[in-house]
Amino acid sequence: xxxxxxxxxxxxxxxxxxxxxxxxxxxxxxxxxxxxxxxxxxxxxxxxxxxxxxxxxxxxxxxxxxxxxxxxxxxxxxxxxxxxxxxxxxxxxxxxxxxxxxxxxxxxxxxxxxxxxxxxxxxxxxxxxxxxxxxxxxxxxxxxxxxxxxxxxxxxxx
Amino acid sequence: xxxxxxxxxxxxxxxxxxxxxxxxxxxxxxxxxxxxxxxxxxxxxxxxxxxxxxxxxxxxxxxxxxxxxxxxxxxxxxxxxxxxxxxxxxxxxxxxxxxxxxxxxxxxxxxxxxxxxxxxxxxxxxxxxxxxxxxxxxxxxxxxxxxxxxxxxxxxxxxxxxxxxxxxxxxxxxxxxxxxxxxxxxxxxxxxxxxxxxxxxxxxxxxxxxxxxxxxxxxxxxxxxxxxxxxxxxxxxxxxxxxxxxxxxxxxxxxxxxxxxxxxxxxxxxxxxxxxxxxxxxxxxxxxxxxxxxxxxxxxxxxxxxxxxxxxxxxxxxxxxxxxxxxxxxxxxxxxxxxxxxxxxxxxxxxxxxxxxxxxxxxxxxxxxxxxxxxxxxxxxxxxxxxxxxxxxxxxxxxxxxxxxxxxxxxxxxxxxxxxxxxxxxxxxxxxxxxxxxxxxxxxxxxxxxxxxxxxxxxxxxxxxxxxxxxxxxxxxxxxxxxxxxxxxxxxxxxxxxxxxxxxxxxxxxxxxxxxxxxxxxxxxxxxxxxxxxxxxxxxxxxxxxxxxx
Numbered sequence: 001x002x003x004x005x006x007x008x009x010x011x012x013x014x015x016x017x018x019x020x021x022x023x024x025x026x027x028x029x030x031x032x033x034x035x036x037x038x039x040x041x042x043x044x045x046x047x048x049x050x051x052x053x054x055x056x057x058x059x060x061x062x063x064x065x066x067x068x069x070x071x072x073x074x075x076x077x078x079x080x081x082x083x084x085x086x087x088x089x090x091x092x093x094x095x096x097x098x099x100x101x102x103x104x105x106x107x108x109x110x111x112x113x114x115x116x117x118x119x120x121x122x123x124x125x126x127x128x129x130x131x132x133x134x135x136x137x138x139x140x141x142x143x144x145x146x147x148x149x150x151x152x153x154x155x156x157x158x
Numbered sequence: 159x160x161x162x163x164x165x166x167x168x169x170x171x172x173x174x175x176x177x178x179x180x181x182x183x184x185x186x187x188x189x190x191x192x193x194x195x196x197x198x199x200x201x202x203x204x205x206x207x208x209x210x211x212x213x214x215x216x217x218x219x220x221x222x223x224x225x226x227x228x229x230x231x232x233x234x235x236x237x238x239x240x241x242x243x244x245x246x247x248x249x250x251x252x253x254x255x256x257x258x259x260x261x262x263x264x265x266x267x268x269x270x271x272x273x274x275x276x277x278x279x280x281x282x283x284x285x286x287x288x289x290x291x292x293x294x295x296x297x298x299x300x301x302x303x304x305x306x307x308x309x310x311x312x313x314x315x316x317x318x319x320x321x322x323x324x325x326x327x328x329x330x331x332x333x334x335x336x337x338x339x340x341x342x343x344x345x346x347x348x349x350x351x352x353x354x355x356x357x358x359x360x361x362x363x364x365x366x367x368x369x370x371x372x373x374x375x376x377x378x379x380x381x382x383x384x385x386x387x388x389x390x391x392x393x394x395x396x397x398x399x400x401x402x403x404x405x406x407x408x409x410x411x412x413x414x415x416x417x418x419x420x421x422x423x424x425x426x427x428x429x430x431x432x433x434x435x436x437x438x439x440x441x442x443x444x445x446x447x448x449x450x451x452x453x454x455x456x457x458x459x460x461x462x463x464x465x466x467x468x469x470x471x472x473x474x475x476x477x478x479x480x481x482x483x484x485x486x487x488x489x490x491x492x493x494x495x496x497x498x499x500x501x502x503x504x505x506x507x508x509x510x511x512x513x514x515x516x517x518x519x520x521x522x523x524x525x526x527x528x529x530x531x532x533x534x535x536x537x538x539x540x541x542x543x544x545x546x547x548x549x550x551x552x553x554x555x556x557x558x559x560x561x562x563x564x565x566x567x568x569x570x571x572x573x574x575x576x577x578x579x580x581x582x583x584x585x586x587x588x589x590x591x592x593x594x595x596x597x598x599x600x601x602x603x604x605x606x607x608x609x610x611x612x613x614x615x616x617x618x619x620x621x622x623x624x625x626x627x628x629x630x631x632x633x634x635x636x637x638x639x640x641x642x643x644x645x646x647x648x649x650x651x652x653x654x655x656x657x658x659x660x661x662x663x664x665x666x667x668x669x670x671x672x673x674x675x676x677x678x679x680x681x682x683x684x685x686x687x688x689x690x691x692x693x694x695x696x697x698x699x700x701x702x703x704x705x706x707x708x
Contacts, residue, residue: 057500
């Protein structure tokens with residue numbers, strides 16, 4: 001492929017108004033025909049060039065979108081990992097607290113059991129003592145009339 | 159005796175004894191005990207403080223007094239302290255300031271967490287003459303760009319001693335900003351810089367001190383400007399450093415390589431609106447002002463226009479931008495992200511600037527300042543300072559905290575410098591608005607551009623998260639100023655699913671590491687204020703009884 005031809009392919013020999021630098025040297029009209037062909041060819045190629053440029057832009061844009069998607073997913077994973085770490089730390093803290101509370105609960109239950117046993121024994125002892133007091137009171141003879149009168153007088157404050 | 163972990167270095171020159179006693183007490187009260195204290199008396203005229211130190215040095219071997227034969231000023235005295243120090247890390251303490259009791263303990267914990275840490279700095283506040291604490295400065299995560307704008311790390315700074323010596327310690331000729339200069343040089347070589355988000359230092363603010371008023375030492379700001387310029391020169395960053403709007407703040411005018419091709423991508427519908435009392439086609443003024451206020455010539459303007467954009471508007475754009483204009487028709491339903499992506503695909507520049515069509519550039523050299531920071535390979539995104547039409551702030555960087563995405567400092571005035579200079583210095587931020595943002599082409603492609611799943615809202619938030627996720631810094635540029643006639647062109651209603659999309663990717667925003675919520679609260683929204691006044695029940699005026707004449 002010659003240089004001139006390459007220039008045509010690249011569209012570099014066309015001036016800004018689209019006219020070709022090839023001039024009709026013979027003046028027989030053949031050149032004009034050639035120019036028209038070239039212009040048509042160039043227009044097609046320019047259109048194709050624009051299409052390709054648009055395609056490249058679209059492909060780059062698609063790549064950008066894809067990159068954003070990937071970065072977004074990375075971010076979500078990062079955020080989720082951070083959440084997992086935070087939640088795991090919270091979980092560990094809560095588990096520790098639960099363990100401490102469970103131990104404390106067991107100790108409290110044991111203490112309650114002990115206290116309940118003590119309470120039962122105390123109630124039993126109390127009942128026995130109450131019975132004993134009743135027995136002793138029953139065994140004491142009633143006071144004499146004179147003593148009863150004295151007590152009443154004392155209570156009345158005379 | 160083995161070397162301690164910390165050497166506290168304090169140059170001493172004639173502090174009031176009662177003030178120094180408090181400083182002294184704050185050091186000896188440290189919970190962490192593996193330290194030494196190197197006090198360098200810079201030939202104080204009065205012997206009382208010197209005697210006080212001598213007396214304590216005899217009973218506590220951790221306290222060492224270095225006595226200078228002449229008054230060498232802060233740099234020489236500090237360097238004597240550095241020379242005498244035996245510790246692995248140097249902690250710098252001024253002779254009238256106070257450490258919190260846990261200061262060294264906190265630092266030690268962070269050193270233990272990171273083997274490679276070379277520089278640590280903490281939050282700080284100020285103590286007045288009565289001992290009241292105020293002006294708590296909650297600092298950002300390590301922000302190299304902000305350090306160029308102001309000495310924000312200052313107290314408490316702890317540096318690896320070997321690195322301080324490697325860079326030549328404090329430099330003569332930088333008095334007053336010698337700490338800023340050292341921080342810049344150390345941070346350039348530091349393997350890791352760590353922010354300790356606790357107040358560990360009370361900076362004494364008494365009349366005449368730099369803490370109370372930096373104007374008290376004007377020579378310091380001149381030295382600071384030189385220190386920052388030196389860093390730019392060392393790092394090969396093209397730019398000129400100037401004084402900022404207040405003392406101790408510095409602005410950088412960036413320069414762009416003429417070979418750097420910049421593509422400005424503007425999505426538009428070609429709509430018109432009333433601005434400053436005139437009806438204008440917004441995109442025309444956007445393009446006109448963008449080209450007028452830059453000296454950079456290697457620019458293309460990629461206008462992505464919806465099909466209904468009037469042909470007359472496109473013609474006028476051709477007149478304004480000439481051969482710099484690239485028109486790209488967009489025939490699909492509205493999707494801001496897709497329009498930006500289409501524009502970016504069409505663009506040929508190495509630097510991509512995304513610009514809304516409802517902005518007007520205010521500041522000269524806006525493009526150089528916006529795009530310049532992207533020459534640093536770890537900067538992935540830059541953003542601008544945007545104002546509403548009443549010149550109140552619309553955007554000074556994003557802040558993501560408390561389950562929401564915020565515009566910190568919104569509605570503050572244009573003259574406001576922010577609580578700690580946030581509004582007048584360039585600084586690292588978590589995000590910036592895409593209304594005006596710049597990135598490098600390879601960063602844009604690497605992160606997948608704007609997500610088209612978010613056609614309207616939060617696409618910039620997601621974009622910023624992606625930039626950060628890929629390890630790049632986002633820099634907000636204070637000296638790139640534009641009006642943003644926001645909501646002139648679209649409805650700003652946010653849908654729940656849009657928020658869910660971002661949260662699904664990036665989680666619920668909790669704390670912002672660059673703009674702490676405590677310093678970033680916006681001013682009262684004037685529109686909300688107006689709403690509440692309109693909604694309030696009208697005040698009924700009691701009818702005045704006519705005065706009766708007897």
